[in-house]
Amino acid sequence: MSQFNVSEKGFYGKFGGAFIPEMLYPNVEELRTQYLSIIAEPSFQEEYMYLLEQYVGRPTPLYYAKRLSEKYNTKVYLKREDLCHTGAHKVNNTIGQIILAKRLGKTRIIAETGAGQHGVATATVCALMGLQCIVYMGEVDIERQAPNVARMKMLGAEVRPATSGSKTLKDATNEAIRDWINNPTDTFYIIGSVVGPHPYPDMVAKFQSIISKEIKSQLLTHEGTEYPDYVIACVGGGSNAAGAFYEFLDDEQVGLIAVEAAGHGVDSGESAATSVLGKIGIIHGSRTLLMQTEDGQITEPYSISAGLDYPGVGPLHAHLCDTGRAEFISITDEDAMNSGLEISKMEGIIPAIETAHAFAVLDKKQFKPTDIVVINLSGRGDKDLNTYINYFGF
Amino acid sequence: MNRINQKLQENKKLLSIYFTAGYPNLNDTIPTIEALEKSGVDMIEIGLPFSDPLADGPTIQESSTQAIENGMTTKLLFEQLKEVRNSVQIPLIIMGYFNPMMQFGVENFCQKCQEVGIDGLIIPDLPLEEYLSEYQAIFEKYNLKNVFLITPQTSNERIMEIDAVSDSFIYMVSTAAVTGGQAGFGTEQTAYFERIASLNLKNPQIIGFGISDKETFTQATLHQKGAIIGSAFIKYITQNSIAKIGEFVEKIRA
Structure with missing residues (x-):
């Protein structure tokens, strides 16, 4: 069980x-x-x-990101959910x-x-x-x-x-x-x-689990193993992370890293880092970690990325956080935006700002040269062009 | 005997009024309760405001938002209610969503309810199964009646289950809608009212959602024990003032 x-x-x-x-x-x-x-x-x-095959365009590639791998001195693979029809998982x-x-x-x-x-x-x-x-x-x-x-x-x-x-x-x-x-x-x-x-x-986790099923078989082809050392995914409600983690939940040798939006900083009052700022409560019919006032009123989170500013997190993720099965890391707007720009310039892929949060972990956490790190590239950045333009002043 | 059960034994159709604590003004809670009792209302539901009231329409949500902005909290509500039993005898029920109660601590919440003289609770998002497995013993310890909802879509089997667990009244949601929805009842509703009446449940039923005036009150109480007015009352005190509560109740009772 x-x-x-x-x-x-x-x-x-x-x-x-x-x-x-x-x-x-x-x-x-x-x-x-x-x-x-x-x-x-x-x-x-x-x-x-x-x-999924004929309409969405699955399986999506598991792409070895050579330049990123060199820069961070580890083996970085990108699960290309951004190539799905409609631009995300x-x-x-x-x-x-x-x-x-x-x-x-x-x-x-x-x-x-x-x-x-x-x-x-x-x-x-x-x-x-x-x-x-x-x-x-x-x-x-x-x-x-x-x-x-x-x-x-x-x-x-x-x-x-x-x-x-x-x-x-x-x-x-x-x-x-x-x-x-x-x-x-x-x-x-x-x-x-x-x-x-x-x-x-x-x-929803079951429907998204196709992501980790494909990672397993694709990694076997690329690396001769089904098991990466780490899977990294951003978490708002947590559907892309749930899909990317699903097949590895019980395989403790696979490190799971969930990346939340810190907004202007976890302690700034403008954040969406539910695992840090949330307490157990009920939102939308689920008992989970939830950002709320002392009195139990649900508060409004903040992130530059509209896909991550949900005041709760899925109950699976609350459990992964509570048990320590997944490591939760929060990334600020600034670090995410810079990462988004870096991935664009180094790999020719403009990621969604949600996804850019996941990439920022490469800079925060030290991986071994032999580590296989799979980042779930959950969405493309077309929808975020205006935010990128305003932020960087292109 | 619990004040709710006592009231249910009276040989009359019961009028219950819902209002949001701390609305329109923070300190209106007690004057509203006193005015409602004085005007001849039978039961009062005190709304504990919540930021995200899923089962409520815009009127009650807006009153809740305003009450929270006014500074209403669970702790403050209990302070306001501290001496309410010195002035009123009417059954008092707190209606609220589960999250604020959880944050206050469910046992602590129930204990406070008993201390200030609350008789029952209506918690739309605390499902039957969860109540039975986790909270029934606590509610009973503090002599609080938990009131369950049924809707036109609730199966007979589940109604029987709810009837068996209930020990006051069953809150009959009149129609598939959030609060404050509609004007008047059609044949579909009256058929539903008759159907439930014919089940001969051990608990009397009180109908809520969509009751706004004398006509809908009369329709709703044709087969059932009573009816609850919420959104229409909130609208009335928004447009008039709590000083005119007597006139509102008179029109329903006329």
Whole structure:
């Protein structure tokens, strides 16, 4: 029995569960009782794998980054999720969930989005399947991420502004949950990360686990072993990290490094480093580490990267942090931005700013020359060009 | 006997009012409770404000945000309620989300509730299973009735389970919606009200969500023991003032 997989009741150690209002119970229960058997159906797997190969463009390469390896005197491999259709790993999950939604007979899809990547990935698969799509997005994020709003609209989705609270990702998630309460029978909620009530964290992790499955087989070809010494991934809610860690969770010889956004610095008051600043609490139906006031009000995190400023972290990651199975490192805006620029210049790859946080670890932690270090290159930086331009003044 | 159970034995349809503690002004909590009792309301739900109230619509969320900005906290609420039992006899229930209670410490929270004279709790995001395995003993130790919700989508099997565990009333959510949603009940709702009534549950039911005036109150209490007004009351005190609470209640009861 794995120590790190979800328990039958939906817990990872003391984290997880389904702390949901009764109004959501029938929907979540339907999903909980059916997701494993539906995913296990051969016809599901066939459709899922076909779309991942022919539509998303998998397997994505595991690229040996020669110049980075030389500079940091270790063996750096990049898992190229940035080459997925729509530009990030997010689509691995939306493909899986949309097939599931169809098989449950749902006709209306809702999603939340922060920076817009998950919204675009959801709008994309809804277009592919011909299903109605409504994406909730904080009013503040709609202004900050205009190109992704336009993409979602082009793909046929309706983008609804979340105007409550801080008008960002957590509020968009609240609004999506409320929509689900208001539409209990025909609607499927595609959550974008390993957060929310059980079974979402496990389901999303399973759909993203294709990343670590491929790393294993590709590394065997490159290095003659399935096991890297380290896997590094950035963590907001934690879906790309969950996918990159998944196959290695029980293999203790593989070091797992989760990289959080320190924003202006962990102690600056403007940060999203949940593992350091969070306390156990409940957000969006899950018991996990959560940034909150002493009184239990959820606080608004900060990061230059819109994909990392979630006040919680998936319950799997809370458990990995709590048990010490993964090392949590936080990286400031400044270090992430400089890393993003360095990777662009040294490897010809402009990473998403979220991903740039993971690269910054190369500068913070000493690796051995023989170490095999896999960095999950979760997304490309096209969506962040404006932020890069403003930051560096290109 | 717990004040809620005593009230439920009265031969009348019960009117319960929800309001957000510390709203519109920080120190309105006690005057609001006193005015509600004086105006003939049967039960009061005191809303413990939370930043992210998933089951609530914009009216209650905005009142919660305002209350938090006013400085309302769990600790302060208990201070405000310290002497409430010197002035009112009405059953008092705290309705709130689980995270602030967890941060206060669940046992500590329950103990404080008993000290100030709270009779029950409604916690929408504390599911039945978690309550039974972790918290039932604590709630009972401090003589707090935990009130569960059911909705039109709740299966009969689960309703029976909830009925078996409950020992006061069942909170019937009128419709598939967050609070403050709709105007008037249609045939779908009345059929649901009748269906639940016909189950002959051991706990009486009180309907909430979508009750805003005399008409919806009357419809909701045709088959059930009582009804709860929340968002409509919050809107009323926002537009008028807590000094005019009596007029609001009179119109419902007229």
